[in-house]
Amino acid sequence: MFYPLISVDELIDGEIKTFDVEGFNFLLIKFENDIHLIENKCGHFGVALADGSLRIDKAIASIVCPEHGISFSLATGEVVNRPYENCTPINIYQYEVRDNMIGFVKD
Secondary structure, eight states: OEEEEEEGGGOOTTEEEEEEETTEEEEEEEETTEEEEEESSOTTTOOOSTTOEEEEETTEEEEEOTTTOOEEETTTOOEEEOSSSSOOOOOBOOEEEETTEEEEEOO
16 A cells, blocks of 8 residues: 655655654655655654654664664664664665655555
8 A cells, every 4th residue: 555645856855754654653754865764763762753863873874862862774773873772673664656756655
């Protein structure tokens, strides 16, 4: 199933957009000209990542949790910078571009 979210032209590099679709809360991010669809929940204590910052951490495009400074890879969801032991990767979601619209894809 394809759920259109936003047109490609509307998503600005460095911008974080929040969406809720079919029980999924995720972030749509364009960073360094790549598009990412990631879980909006830190793998440490579940803090929303929507207010996090985007940066290159250890040569990896990452989002940084605004609460504890943990970095997650935008491409894989893996923890890049782990200042705390109890932290799990975040989910990465599938998206497609159809007719200039970026959409969440759910099987």
